[in-house]
Amino acid sequence: MTVCLGIICVLLLVFIILQHISITAERESLFKSNKNTVQEFNQTINSLQHTELMTEKDQLKNNFNSLSQKKLELETRVNDLTAEENQLQGSVDSLNQKKLELETRVNDLTAEENQLQGSVDALNQKKLELETRVKDLTAEKNQLQGSVDSLNQKKLELETRVSDLTAEKNQLQGSVDSLNQKKLELETRVSDLTAEKNQLQGSVDSLNQKKLELESKVTSLSDEVKIKGCKEEYLWNPDGLFISDERKSWSDSRQYCRDRGADLVIINTEEKQRFISSLVKEFVWIGLSDIENEGNMKWVDNSPLRQGFWERNEPNDAGRNEDCIELNPAKPVLSNWNDISCSVMRKCVCEN
Numbered sequence: 001m002t003v004c005l006g007i008i009c010v011l012l013l014v015f016i017i018l019q020h021i022s023i024t025a026e027r028e029s030l031f032k033s034n035k036n037t038v039q040e041f042n043q044t045i046n047s048l049q050h051t052e053l054m055t056e057k058d059q060l061k062n063n064f065n066s067l068s069q070k071k072l073e074l075e076t077r078v079n080d081l082t083a084e085e086n087q088l089q090g091s092v093d094s095l096n097q098k099k100l101e102l103e104t105r106v107n108d109l110t111a112e113e114n115q116l117q118g119s120v121d122a123l124n125q126k127k128l129e130l131e132t133r134v135k136d137l138t139a140e141k142n143q144l145q146g147s148v149d150s151l152n153q154k155k156l157e158l159e160t161r162v163s164d165l166t167a168e169k170n171q172l173q174g175s176v177d178s179l180n181q182k183k184l185e186l187e188t189r190v191s192d193l194t195a196e197k198n199q200l201q202g203s204v205d206s207l208n209q210k211k212l213e214l215e216s217k218v219t220s221l222s223d224e225v226k227i228k229g230c231k232e233e234y235l236w237n238p239d240g241l242f243i244s245d246e247r248k249s250w251s252d253s254r255q256y257c258r259d260r261g262a263d264l265v266i267i268n269t270e271e272k273q274r275f276i277s278s279l280v281k282e283f284v285w286i287g288l289s290d291i292e293n294e295g296n297m298k299w300v301d302n303s304p305l306r307q308g309f310w311e312r313n314e315p316n317d318a319g320r321n322e323d324c325i326e327l328n329p330a331k332p333v334l335s336n337w338n339d340i341s342c343s344v345m346r347k348c349v350c351e352n
Ligand code: MMA
Pocket: 314, 316, 318, 322, 338, 339, 340, 341
């Protein structure tokens, strides 16, 4: 656009200059021809002074007049051309004015173009950035496409797995049904066995009753033997005694001894009571309890207690919860037993 405007201005200038040159040339040629005519005329007058032909002089005078007329006309023409030139000069001025305006406009447009160039540069920069971004996004898209493909693969695998598992589930459902059937059968069997067990329990109870009767018979028989003066022999071996190294409840302590081929100690002589009291340094369980029958103290071999070495006011079944017997070596040697809750944690004395 700027270039076009420049070219138009140049063409206008060239046109104006050519016009001016042609007008000036025309005016000069008119002046020259006029001057020549006057010189010619003067020469003619001079020559006429030497001639006698006055008529010719008159004629020449007439010619002169007509030439003067011609000269006036030419002067008028020159004036007209001068006016025309002034007019053209005005046009040139206005064109110059126009040209200045166009130059200003061109400058404005150039500034605008520079600004636009800046915008174009920024847009190009932006375009480059966007191209980079597009490239990145394309790479990302390809990566995601890869992920999608692998996920689709995974999905297919999972679908296969689901159908496998469904088949397996149906198979298991079949198993469950057959197991339920089996369970019903077993429940019937369990209730049959429970009935049988209850029956057997009745038998056990009656046998226990029988056993108790027999035990009391044995006791009374042994008392009878005592009364008859037969001295009982208490055989015990000090080397068969040992103290546990862990604190446990009475039942767990008993199991501890049993695990080692022994049982909780039975103290049925004063000698043994003295020996064990001197052996232990803290509370210990001994093999005596009334767990089975409150108030009926029994040793772990089911023999009844004949001689106890109780503390004062013991056994008292405090809180109605004391069925197991501890020995406290800090108390006097022949009165150091106490009944206490079987769940208390104590070391114990075992005997094998
Ligand atoms: C008291 C006494 C005993 C009982 C214990 C229980 C310290 O002795 O009442 O008979 O067995 O408490 O801790």
